[in-house]
Amino acid sequence: MKILVDHGAYENFGDLAMLEAALARLRTIPGVELAVQEAPVQWPWPGIRTMGYDIRPPGATLRRFARARILAGPPRAAMHAAARCWQLLAHHLAGLAGGTGAWPVRIAGGPQRLSQFCAQFDALFVAGGGDLNDVFPQALWRCCCLVRGFAAQGKPVFLSGQQIGPIRHAGSARLLRAALRRATFVGVREPGDSWRLATAAGLAGARLALTGDDSLGLLPAAADAIDAALAASGIGREPFLAVNIRIGPYVDVAADSLPAIARVLDGVAGRCRLPLLAVPISVADEDSDLQAAEALARCLRRPLPILRGNRLSAALLKGVLGRAHGAIGMSYHFCTFALSQGVPAIALYAGDYYAQKAAGLADCWGDARLAEPIARLDDEAPGRLLQLLGDEALRARLREAAPMAARNWEDAFAAHVVRPLAGRAQAYLNSVKSSQ
Incomplete structure (x- = not known):
């Protein structure tokens, strides 16, 4: 057959x-x-x-x-x-x-x-x-x-x-x-x-x-492969905040949105004293998360190492996101890889295509706060996102919901x-x- x-x-x-x-x-x-x-x-x-x-x-x-x-x-x-x-x-x-x-x-x-x-x-x-x-x-x-x-x-x-x-x-x-x-x-x-x-x-x-x-x-990669990828990015075994940004022909996010996103990420990372790590999901030329991360890095006040290498795989990226303290990004699977391992992930979105993705994630994991419109990234956004990432009750629910x-x-x-x-x-x- x-x-x-x-x-x-x-x-x-x-x-x-x-x-x-x-x-x-x-x-x-x-x-x-x-x-x-x-x-x-x-x-x-x-x-x-x-x-x-x-x-x-x-x-x-x-x-x-x-x-x-x-x-x-x-x-x-x-x-x-x-x-x-x-x-x-x-x-x-x-x-x-x-x-x-x-x-x-x-x-x-x-x-x-x-x-x-x-x-x-x-x-x-x-x-x-x-x-x-x-x-x-x-x-x-x-x-x-x-x-x-x-x-x-x-x-x-x-x-x-x-x-x-x-x-x-x-x-x-x-x-x-x-x-x-x-x-x-x-x-x-x-x-x-x-x-x-x-x-x-x-x-x-x-x-x-x-x-x-x-x-x-999909099962995550083996622990030694994850350790090696994080070490190569300069992160090691310390907690970190994972970041993902996408700019492309179907994404209603332009490069002029990056400074506002960078201000929020600087605020969140500074208050929780954790390093950032950009984790790409798309590596295609037209919507490369690698290129978007490089553009975002130029807007940040703090370093943004980017997970790279010719051995990237879906299992490796999922494993890396399972090690994060939290995740803030646009890609649906960037967020899903984290949430499905009990890691809080905030889905940034703009436009109806990504709005449906973000709303779907929030519905699936039972918390409307997981969807955050980019247009709402104001001066109060770092505190709002930090509150979510620090919500231990949410972490407990995610750890229970992920295997289910x-x-x-x-x-x-x-x-x-x-x-x-x-x-x-x-x-x-x-x-x-x-x-x-």
């Missing part, structure tokens, strides 16, 4: 953590062969086949998206143009509902029809991520095409640990709802907007579950993904034996 594993782990260790956790469980299913969309970061799974493919929206529609500048928070006229783009995409995808599957898939060796591409596999698994929204039109289009293509052939489709939204346009909402309705199972990672949008698509019962983030299933969240994810993934696929794999093996 062949399973296609689609994901969004493009030089982002948070997305890679979700993929690794899922693969560790999927590869235990007897008789299963996994084919994983190619990831540009180092591949830690020898023996699992990777394959490059892409399903792009029509070129004219993509050019309209570029003109609309949807990712940059466009004005009213551009928003209307973007809405029209989503209507066109929904129209293009409607043809897939009849099972024609004529849309081209770009792969090595030349393009194939979508129906031909999907025919190679017996099931589709989409690893957790934050791509099911109209912030990333190409990623949403690819996922919707794959779901519709597999469903048209009567093949099961599983999605786990998803952030669904934000959705700004009626066309993208129709596109997404039509795809979700065809899924065998959808797991969402937060109980707010993602759950609401999933239920609005008609998902209920055993087809929908609050799984939490897929990275909950990991067990919930493990149980949900086993019940809704692994066991159904294992049953199908066994049926496939039985059919092969009976035909011999």
